[in-house]
Amino acid sequence: MSVSRDIAATWLGPRRVYDRLLARPADEGRVLAWLMGGLGLTFVARLPELSRQAYLSGGEPPLVGLVAGTLLGTLIFAPLLFYLLAGLGWLGARLFGRPVSGWAARAVLFWAVLAAAPAILMHGLVAGFIGPGPALSVVAAVAGAAFLLFWFVGLRVAGADAGTQAA
Amino acid sequence: MSYNPNRTGMEPAMTHPLIALARQSVSDPRGAARRLIDRNLPPPVLVDAAALVAVLSGISGWLFANLLLSLPAPPEVTAAELAAARGEVAGPLSQAMVQAGGMVLIAAAIWILGRMFGGVGRAGGAVAITIWLSALSLAAQIVLIVLLALAPPIAVLALIGWVVLNIWLLTSFIAELHDFDSAWSVFFAILGLAFLLALGLALFGSLLGGVAGG
Numbered sequence: 001m002s003v004s005r006d007i008a009a010t011w012l013g014p015r016r017v018y019d020r021l022l023a024r025p026a027d028e029g030r031v032l033a034w035l036m037g038g039l040g041l042t043f044v045a046r047l048p049e050l051s052r053q054a055y056l057s058g059g060e061p062p063l064v065g066l067v068a069g070t071l072l073g074t075l076i077f078a079p080l081l082f083y084l085l086a087g088l089g090w091l092g093a094r095l096f097g098r099p100v101s102g103w104a105a106r107a108v109l110f111w112a113v114l115a116a117a118p119a120i121l122m123h124g125l126v127a128g129f130i131g132p133g134p135a136l137s138v139v140a141a142v143a144g145a146a147f148l149l150f151w152f153v154g155l156r157v158a159g160a161d162a163g164t165q166a167a
Numbered sequence: 168m169s170y171n172p173n174r175t176g177m178e179p180a181m182t183h184p185l186i187a188l189a190r191q192s193v194s195d196p197r198g199a200a201r202r203l204i205d206r207n208l209p210p211p212v213l214v215d216a217a218a219l220v221a222v223l224s225g226i227s228g229w230l231f232a233n234l235l236l237s238l239p240a241p242p243e244v245t246a247a248e249l250a251a252a253r254g255e256v257a258g259p260l261s262q263a264m265v266q267a268g269g270m271v272l273i274a275a276a277i278w279i280l281g282r283m284f285g286g287v288g289r290a291g292g293a294v295a296i297t298i299w300l301s302a303l304s305l306a307a308q309i310v311l312i313v314l315l316a317l318a319p320p321i322a323v324l325a326l327i328g329w330v331v332l333n334i335w336l337l338t339s340f341i342a343e344l345h346d347f348d349s350a351w352s353v354f355f356a357i358l359g360l361a362f363l364l365a366l367g368l369a370l371f372g373s374l375l376g377g378v379a380g381g
Contacts, residue, residue, distance in 0.1 A: 042374045049376055074374060081370050092363050095356075096283055116371075123375050140375055147371045148364060156283075 003037075003114075010115035014150050018157040021111060026103040031110045035082055036075070038114035043074045045121045048128020085109060089155055098159025108154025115150050119143035185302075192303060193332070196339035197350075203299055204292040204344060213294050217270055220301045225263025227308050232256045234315050266301070273297050277341055284356065286345025296340040304333060 010017045024030075050070060054063035083106070090105035100108075123139045130136065182190075191199040208216075236253050257265070278293035307329045314322035338357065342350040 039374070046376055078370070078374060085367055085370055088363055088366065092359060095359060097285075098283070113371075120375065127376060140372070143375060144368055144371055148367060151367060 003034075007115050007117065010111070010150060011118075011146070014115075014153040015157055017115075018108060018111070018154045022104055022107065022158055026101070026107075028103065028106075031103070031107045032079075034107075034114045035079055035110035038110065038117050038120075039074050039078055041114075041117040042078075042120050042124075043071060045117075045124025046070050046074070046127075048124055052128050052131065082109060082113065089151065093155050093159050096159070098156070100155060100158040104158035105155070108158055109151055112147050112150035112154060116143055116147040119146050188299075189303060189306065192299070192336060196336050197343040200296055200299075200340040200343035203295050204288070206295070207291060208295055210291070213291065213298065216298050216302075217267065217294070220298055220305060221263045221267035221270065224266040224301060224305050224308070225259040225261075227305055227312065228262045228266070229256065229259040231308055231312055231315075234312055238315070238319060270294075270297050270301055277344065280356075280360065281341060281345040281347075284345065284347070286341075286347060288341075288344035288346070292344045296344055300333070300337060300340060303336065304329075307333075 006017055006021070047067070050066040051063060054061070054066055086106040086109045087102075089109055090100060090102055093100045093105065119139065119142055123136070123143050126136045126139050188199055188203065191202070233253070233256060236249065236256065274290075274294045274297040277297060278288065278290050281288055281293070311322055311326055311329070314325055334354070334357075338350045338354045341347070341357075342353045347353055
């Protein structure tokens with residue numbers, strides 16, 4: 001299935017999608033592409049809000065500065081932090097007695113970021129066009145909960161796979 | 168409560184059964200949790216109890232926040248900042264909804280994660296201990312409100328004491344629900360998991376942008 005259909009399917013049944021994604025051979029490039037794709041969409045999602053911020057503050061700091069800072073943060077620093085977070089997820093799964101491979105720990109986290117992208121885009125729109133308020137809080141909560149849920153379900157599926165292979 | 172252990176505690180007695188259970192929760196958390204879980208309270212009772220605790224917690228939380236803000240502020244806080252903080256206190260209804268949602272999440276986490284660790288607890292028991300802990304928190308909050316009105320410095324100490332006790336009770340309740348031997352391993356699992364989730368959420372939240380929290 002195409003990536004976009006897999007993203008939609010993750011919202012309906014994350015378990016099935018993870019089963020399929022993890023069944024494919026381990027490929028670092030593919031999961032990195034998922035992460036960078038998710039972060040790329042995140043960067044785009046931030047633009048309306050940055051524009052709003054620059055407009056409301058009268059261009060101080062200027063929009064270009066805000067965009068540059070966000071670009072650096074989302075596409076250069078965030079990936080490194082997500083690799084760290086994947087490592088902690090790997091450690092957590094191990095402590096829970098459901099060890100997963102390092103690649104699987106990265107794959108499920110990076111996929112969770114990409115699969116949450118629709119909610120991130122929605123959040124960006126609300127942040128840019130409506131601004132802070134209950135609507136934004138709800139979208140942020142949905143996005144955050146979806147991301148955590150996808151990550152967690154992914155770790156579970158990966159852990160269960162590892163268990164059956166060992167048995 | 169000791170003169171007739173065979174009764175379920177519904178009859179009028181010297182001590183109200185809930186107060187007796189609250190006392191036992193402090194002196195013998197695991198025994199109290201076992202008693203509560205073994206009652207096998209039916210779902211409608213649990214839903215009603217959760218709703219009641221949520222509503223009362225909403226009211227109490229709202230009072231608590233307003234009372235905190237009515238204390239003499241440190242000099243570096245301006246009047247405008249104080250007014251803004253007062254405006255941001257959520258109303259009792261929304262606090263009750265947050266409380267209810269929180270209870271659902273915590274009960275689900277206790278049940279599902281405990282099962283992953285090899286626990287044997289059932290969903291009804293997880294819900295019951297979650298509601299009971301929320302009810303105890305509510306009672307503690309009411310005590311804190313009174314203390315805050317009478318003697319703020321003591322209230323601060325009491326708050327710290329309650330936080331420690333709360334974590335200990337949660338740990339003991341979970342250990343009893345899932346029949347875990349060591350409460351300490353439960354404690355570290357809670358700590359580790361909370362750390363992991365908080366870190367993940369913080370990183371994700373930073374992606375969403377600064378206004379997400381505001």
